Amino acid sequence: MLDITSLTLTDLVKSIKDKKISSEETTKAFIDRGEKSRDLNAYITEDFSNALDKARAFDQKPNFDLKLPGIPMAVKDLFCTNGVKTTAGSKILNNFIPPYESTVTQNIWNEGAILLGKLNCDEFAMGSSNETSFFGSVQSPIDKDLVPGGSSGGSASALAANLTPITIGTDTGGSIRQPASFTGTVGLKPTYGSCSRYGIVAFASSLDQAGPMSKNVKDCALLQEIISTYDEKDSTSIDFKRNAYSKELTNNIKGKKIGIPKEYTVDGMPKEIEDLWTKGIEHAKDCGAEIVEISLPHTNYALPAYYIVAPAEASSNLARYDGVKYGFRSKGENLIDMYEKTRSEGFGEEVQRRIMIGTYVLSSGYYDAYYIKAQKVRKLIKNDFDEAYKKVDAILTPSTPSAAFKIGEKTNDPVSMYLNDIFTVPVNLAGLPAISIPAGVDAKGYPLGLQIIGKAFDEQNILNIAYAMEEKIEFKNKITDWWIK
Amino acid sequence: MTIDLKTIKHISKLSRISVDDDKAKKLAGDMNSIFDFIEKLKELDTNNVEPLTSVAETTLKLRIDEVKSGNIREQVLKNSPDENEDFFVVPRVVE
Numbered sequence: 106m107l108d109i110t111s112l113t114l115t116d117l118v119k120s121i122k123d124k125k126i127s128s129e130e131t132t133k134a135f136i137d138r139g140e141k142s143r144d145l146n147a148y149i150t151e152d153f154s155n156a157l158d159k160a161r162a163f164d165q166k167p168n169f170d171l172k173l174p175g176i177p178m179a180v181k182d183l184f185c186t187n188g189v190k191t192t193a194g195s196k197i198l199n200n201f202i203p204p205y206e207s208t209v210t211q212n213i214w215n216e217g218a219i220l221l222g223k224l225n226c227d228e229f230a231m232g233s234s235n236e237t238s239f240f241g242s243v244q245s246p247i248d249k250d251l252v253p254g255g256s257s258g259g260s261a262s263a264l265a266a267n268l269t270p271i272t273i274g275t276d277t278g279g280s281i282r283q284p285a286s287f288t289g290t291v292g293l294k295p296t297y298g299s300c301s302r303y304g305i306v307a308f309a310s311s312l313d314q315a316g317p318m319s320k321n322v323k324d325c326a327l328l329q330e331i332i333s334t335y336d337e338k339d340s341t342s343i344d345f346k347r348n349a350y351s352k353e354l355t356n357n358i359k360g361k362k363i364g365i366p367k368e369y370t371v372d373g374m375p376k377e378i379e380d381l382w383t384k385g386i387e388h389a390k391d392c393g394a395e396i397v398e399i400s401l402p403h404t405n406y407a408l409p410a411y412y413i414v415a416p417a418e419a420s421s422n423l424a425r426y427d428g429v430k431y432g433f434r435s436k437g438e439n440l441i442d443m444y445e446k447t448r449s450e451g452f453g454e455e456v457q458r459r460i461m462i463g464t465y466v467l468s469s470g471y472y473d474a475y476y477i478k479a480q481k482v483r484k485l486i487k488n489d490f491d492e493a494y495k496k497v498d499a500i501l502t503p504s505t506p507s508a509a510f511k512i513g514e515k516t517n518d519p520v521s522m523y524l525n526d527i528f529t530v531p532v533n534l535a536g537l538p539a540i541s542i543p544a545g546v547d548a549k550g551y552p553l554g555l556q557i558i559g560k561a562f563d564e565q566n567i568l569n570i571a572y573a574m575e576e577k578i579e580f581k582n583k584i585t586d587w588w589i590k
Numbered sequence: 591m592t593i594d595l596k597t598i599k600h601i602s603k604l605s606r607i608s609v610d611d612d613k614a615k616k617l618a619g620d621m622n623s624i625f626d627f628i629e630k631l632k633e634l635d636t637n638n639v640e641p642l643t644s645v646a647e648t649t650l651k652l653r654i655d656e657v658k659s660g661n662i663r664e665q666v667l668k669n670s671p672d673e674n675e676d677f678f679v680v681p682r683v684v685e
Contacts, residue, residue, distance in 0.1 A: 204665035298646045311644055335653045337653060392659050409628045418604065431669035440681050445608035457607055458620055464605045478631055481643030485634070518648055519620055520627050536645025
């Protein structure tokens with residue numbers, strides 16, 4: 106019998122178009138597996154019964170010209186879905202039902218996909234392990250009590266555990282690529298301005314981007330083609346010529362110049378990561394790419410700059426949660442007291458910490474010393490990449506400085522948690538596209554990823570390189586279903 | 591640099607987040623370790639560098655100011671945390 110839930114998106118679409126399976130059968134299969142997998146805590150909100158109705162409706166009047174015909178999928182709970190609760194992993198949005206739909210999810214439904222439910226994430230996407238969610242931490246299907254990464258941890262867990270054939274996340278400092286790397290899946294952070302931010306709960310507006318997470322590069326290209334559109338509802342959406350990413354996908358990368366930045370070797374980095382990188386370089390050479398040593402001299406300053414810029418923007422974006430118009434409200438003696446209690450009880454510890462950092466660096470007397478300074482450093486980081494791209498077409502690095510860790514291992518040390526994003530953050534600061542692909546495992550068998558960074562708007566090129574390398578790497582994710590009783 | 595409890599209380603006022611003494615102590619510890627890490631930026635001479643405010647090198651497009659989505663008053667008010675019919679309700683602000 107066909108194991109529906111383990112199929113790639115591409116194969117699933119083909120099976121439905123060939124009428125080997127119906128949308129209802131497909132949707133049922135993912136719902137059954139979702140119900141058996143509640144111990145992973147990947148879902149915040151299941152929308153299973155509506156999903157089945159939509160699948161039956163599709164089967165009655167199928168349209169096989171669509172790119173996602175009757176395909177069920179779950180999405181990160183940071184995307185507003187019309188009429189379906191959207192929490193951003195926070196108590197403060199515990200009962201928020203959006204009266205509108207995000208552009209990215211609307212694009213997906215327009216191609217025939219069906220919402221299965223909303224996936225767990227770090228609160229307001231602030232975290233690297235999915236442990237800051239008000240709805241509890243998420244288990245990785247890779248091993249018991251292992252974090253799936255974050256902030257798109259529910260998305261990564263659900264995808265790797267076959268609860269959804271494909272999914273979307275958001276990436277402000279690595280929140281798609283780091284969990285993809287931790288769970289043996291593919292994750293793409295598109296160029297800033299490629300995917301509309303309309304209807305996505307805002308964290309840091311100059312860094313946030315939505316992107317696809319998938320089981321292979323081809324599926325990733327297909328979803329990127331669907332979600333990347335110019336949108337007048339987002340003033341930073343960019344009107345550029347978008348490729349038909351999946352149709353133009355090729356494994357021919359002969360003569361492409363791939364840069365290896367020497368600054369991405371950090372102290373204390375496990376030898377496994379270095380070996381993985383070396384092997385990745387060999388694979389790229391085997392594909393006909395030319396390897397070029399490059400320098401990104403300000404790499405070490407990216408994370409400190411990020412921890413000024415991102416909290417500053419967050420403190421401003423999260424000012425809207427005041428208990429008045431929507432969300433959680435605490436009783437107060439007067440208006441100010443109500444605001445202060447609502448925000449103190451409604452936000453979790455990490456979110457409060459970041460609002461406080463952001464408020465501090467924007468406050469009178471510190472604005473120039475911190476915020477402006479960080480924006481200048483951001484310019485230097487972008488200049489590094491601009492210089493490098495005079496010599497190369499793409500850059501190859503590890504996705505993370507380590508494999509996944511155990512739940513609770515890093516929760517008491519914010520700085521060590523932040524270091525997870527050391528290789529992913531510079532990309533957000535420079536607004537570039539980057540993809541993480543699974544490339545091997547560590548001694549414990551936990552997945553490790555490689556990151557390919559591209560020039561702005563050059564998603565096609567990094568997808569092609571990822572596609573070519575994927576063929577050489579031949580990674581197989583080992584999932585034992587340990588959580589299913 | 592150290593962030594003391596007085597500064598924490600000041601930031602909490604600006605942030606509209608109430609903070610008791612225990613929480614303030616924990617926050618001060620966390621923030622000091624985070625700012626130790628951030629201080630690294632001081633090593634860099636940035637005197638002649640322009641701050642980067644946006645990576646999207648695009649000029650904002652003009653559009654006609656018109657209502658495109660409307661008539662969702664009920665749906666919007668439904669999310670309001672306090673019971674009401676036509677308005678958002680807040681604690682009394684006028685004596």
